[in-house]
């Protein structure tokens with residue numbers, strides 16, 4: 607397959623003209639750049655707005671934390687009695703612990719195996735600037751243990767992912783910060799899209815981004831970090847893990863790398879004025895031979911009034927992102943934190 611067809615960084619700039627009220631209704635030109643993701647073909651529109659599309663935080667998150675703490679089932683006073691336990695075939699203890707992190711099954715069934723892990727029952731309030739590599743590592747580790755145990759007991763449970771809804775705008779129903787994992791006999795829509803990408807294209811993508819450096823953030827040893835050419839949401843960062851296809855493959859060392867990288871990006875998100883994010887680590891079946899395990903994370907709107915969702919008709923119904931954050935600028939800021 608020709609290299610150009612194997613991997614394409616397709617982009618197209620459109621110009622528009624309006625008679626602008628702030629310029630005495632004189633003609634004003636503006637541009638929007640449309641890009642397509644080299645892996646999936648997903649399109650993104652990069653707009654240049656006169657003010658940020660998403661408002662900076664003005665909401666008192668700490669105060670809201672205090673208001674929600676008294677009835678929180680994930681806090682230390684209630685977690686033992688209020689959260690479910692795993693079947694004994696998955697965990698004799700009923701819950702999986704690593705460091706301060708505690709994993710238990712989700713009350714709401716949305717996949718065959720779905721679990722939640724809090725960073726700590728003590729951490730009801732965990733703003734992104736206080737996220738640490740150790741907290742993220744331990745939480746991820748509980749999910750890796752859970753995924754392995756679920757796969758051991760069920761040969762059909764092969765499609766695993768580790769995910770985050772962090773704060774209400776991201777879809778989280780509870781304030782207390784946590785990660786979630788899913789294992790199903792079936793892939794999600796995006797898991798299937800990514801599983802259909804030839805391994806050769808994944809490797810060409812990493813090599814190309816690493817050599818041109820525009821969007822490359824750095825390596826943590828065996829994990830490659832970069833800003834997405836065509837982001838799926840605001841400030842999208844990708845991690846690619848060659849030689850792994852499922853979260854079940856992750857050694858403790860690789861989980862620690864991922865934990866450090868994710869926490870470092872979340873600290874940057876905080877600096878950029880964001881409090882909420884989504885994340886997905888997309889696994890393919892462990893028997894896959896031509897897949898690169900990969901993670902995506904994006905900022906979401908801040909929790910405040912008046913609220914502007916970052917998901918418009920473009921994202922929800924046209925399956926195109928519309929963002930005003932530039933991947934190359936994000937990568938430059940992130941590179942400083944990665945020391946590369």
Ligand SMILES: [Zn+2]
Nearest residue numbers: 678681730782
């Ligand atoms: Zn809590």
